Amino acid sequence: MAERKQPWSLSGALRSMFGSRTIDEDTWQDLEDALLGADFGPDITDALVSELRNSVERYRTTDPGDLRRMLGEALEERFAKLDPTLRLTNRPAVVLVVGVNGVGKTTTIGKFAKFLVNHGRSVLVGAADTFRAAAVEQLATWAERGGAQIVKPVQAGQDPASVAFQTVEKAQRDGIDIVLIDTAGRLQTKSGLMDELSKIKRVIQKQCEIAEVLLVLDATTGQNGVAQAEAFIEHAGVTGLVLTKLDGSARGGFVLAVQERTGIPIKLVGQGEGIGDLTGFTPHVFVQNLLD
C-alpha cells in the first residue's frame, strides 16, 4: 500500500475494473466491491451503481474509461452539493470542536490553529476537555507548536462550560480573531455527556454567536459515522464536518453518507501527522485523489 501516492485511493480496487476491455457484469461487481470497500455503505453504493448503469445504457458506451469518468463526475456532484466554506467572519469567531473519543479533535485544533496563524489571524484555544487525562497538556503542546495562546482550566475537573466561557471572555477582552474550543471526546450514546455539550454551547451563545461547530470524524470509522453525526447535530448543532486520518488506508467513504443524510458539509480534511497537514475540503481534489 505504501508504494501508492495516495494510499487511500480506490485505484487498487478499481484497477482490474478499468483494466478490462469492455463493461460487463464483472465490471459492475468490481465497482460495487470497490465502493463498499471504501466505506460508502450499501445504500450509497447501490444508488451509485444503478445511476452509473443508467448512464452507461443511455450513452451506449462499453469503454471502462468512460465509466471511470462518469464515476468521478457522479461522486463529485454528490460531494459538491453543499458549500464547504468555513464562515469565520465574526470577531471573535468562535469554533467549537466536537466528536467521539480518539478521532483527533485535539490534533485537529493544533493544526487548525497553525493554519490560521499562518494566515495572520490571532488564535486563542480553550482547553475544555477537562475529562481525559493529560488532554490539557496535549492541547498546550499543540498550541505552542501552532503559535496560539491557550486558556487552561483553573483547577482539575473544572466544568468545561466555564472554561469555554473564560476563553471567549478573554478573546473579547484581548481582541483575538479566532477562538477554538476543544471538548472532551464522548460517544454519542452517552446522553449525560451530550447534554454537557449542549450546555457548553448555551453558555457560549450568551456571550456571542458561535461561528462554526465542527464535528471531527475519523476516516477509519464505518457506518456508525452517520449515527455519530446525527447525535452531535441534535445536541451541538454541528455546522461542518472534519475528516481526519486520511493518511491511512481508510478512504472515509461514509462521509458522503453523512453529508447526504444530514445536509452538513465537509469543511476540513486532515491527511497526516504533521502540523501542516490540514486542508480545506475541495470536492474535485478529493474525488481525484480517490480515483487516481
Place this chain on the structure above:
Amino acid sequence: MATFTDLTDRLSEAFKKLRGKGKLSPADVDGTVREIRRALLEADVALEVVKQFTANVRERALSDDVNKALNPAQQVVQIVNDELVGILGGAQRRIQFAKKPPTVIMLAGLQGAGKTTLAGKLAKWLASEGHTPLLVAADLQRPNAVTQLQVVGEQAGVQVWAPEPGNGKGNPVKVAKDGVKEAQRRQFDVVIIDTAGRLGVDTELMKQASDIRKATEPDEVLFVIDAMIGQDAVATAKAFQDGVDFTGVVLTKLDGDTKGGAALSVASVTGRPIMFASTGEALGDFEPFYPDRMASRILDLGDILTLIEQAQKTFDQEEALKVAEKLATDSFTLEDFLSQMQQLKNMGSIKGMLGMLPGAKGMRQQLENFDEREITRTEAIIQSMTPAERKQPKLLNGSRRLRIAKGSGATVTDVNSLMTRFEQAAKMMKTVAKGGVPQVPGMGPMPGASFGGVKKQQGKKKTSKSGNPAKRAAEEAAMAAGTFTKPSAGSSFGLGAKPNTAPSAQDLETINRMLGR
C-alpha cells in the same frame, strides 16, 4: 437507530417467503443470503469477510447436513448464528502468563484506538486479580501521552515507568527494554507497554513497534482496535499482523451504538482471538469478550437457544408438577403465586430476555414501559402476610390489609388490587385446569427444543404458567408462542401487563414470522 430494525424487517420479509416450505431451495437461500450480506455490510463487516461468510452460509444451508427438526427460516438463522459464533469465539482464550515473571504485555494499534486508556484498565483489572502490574510509557510520539499514562496509572493505583518525557524525544525501544528490567528488579509480575499509535501504512513506526517487540519479547501482544472502525479494519489488522504480529485483540468503545462488525473482520482475517472488550470511560469498564453477545449485536438475530436453556433451567419440572397438583385439588394459594413469581425473577431481567429475541428491537419502547419492580412490590406485599393468610386469602379483612400495606410499604389499594389479580388468576387457572387447553405458551415453536419426552408435564406446566400473570405476559412476549387463546388474561392481572406493555399484534406477527410460524 433505524438500522437496527431494518435487518429484522428485511429478514422477516425474506423468511416469509420461506414459510411452509419443507426444504430450502437455492433460490430461497440466495434471497436470504443477500439480505444477510447487506446487513453485515451495514454492520461494517469487511467485504471479503462478508463474501466468505455468506458463501459458507449458503453452502451449509443447501447441504443435507441441516437440522431437520427446524423449519427453513429457523435453519438459516441457526446456520448464520453458528457461523458468527464460530468465527468470533472459535479460539477464545485468556492471557497467558509467563512461567518466569514478569509477563510482558505489549499494546499496539491505530491512533485514537484507546491504547493508553486501555493500559490503565488492563492494569487495574490485573491488579484486582492479584497481580502487580507496571505500566511502561513507550508512546513518546503523541504530545503528552506519557503524562496521560501517568494520570491513568495513578487512577488505577499502579506504578508507571516513564523515564522519558515524550513529545517526540527519547527512544521508545530503550524505554520498553529498561521497563522490563525495572520490573524484574522491583519484582513486578506483569509489565504493560503502551506504544505510540500508528497507521497501518506507516512503515517507520511499524518498524519501531516491531523493534520494541524484539527487544522485550512480550508474552502477549494485544492489538487494540476501535469497535467503530469500518472497512479498513482488514487492511489495518493485516498490516499490524505483518508488522508486529499480535497474539490477541482488544475491542474498545463498545459502549457506543456501533454494531462492531470489525470484530468479525479481524477475528476472521487474522485468526487471532478477541480477548477483551472495553465498554466505557471509567477504568473499571473492562471485561472478557463474549462471542455470543457480539454475534447477536452484529446481526440482531437474538439468542433463542439461550432463552430456551434459561427457561428450561428455571422452571424445574418438580415445581411444575406440584403446582399442577394444587390446581387439580383447587388449592392454589398466594404462596404458590409468590413462588411462581420468584421463579420468574430467577430467569433474570425480563427486559433482557425480551431483548434476546429476534425482532424484539421493535418492542423496545414497550420494554421501556415494563416495570420489573412491580414484581418486587407484589413480592413484598405477599411476604408481609402471615403463613395463615397466604394459605387462606379469605382471612384478609380490612385491618389485616392495613397491616400488610404498612408492612410492605404499599397502600391498601395496592393490596386490594393484588388480591383481585390473584383471585382472577386462580379462577382462570381453575378453568384452564379443567378444560385442559392444549397449547403450551412459549414452548411449542422454539427451535432446537425437544419436547418429545415430557409431553404429559407440558400440559400441566402450561396451566401453572398461565396462572402467573407476569410470567405469562413475559413468556408470551418473550417466547412468542403466538397462542393467545385468552387475550384478556394478561391485562386483567395488571402485573406489568398494562395494556400498553403487551406486545401489539404486529410485533407478535413479526416475531412469529421470524420464527417461521
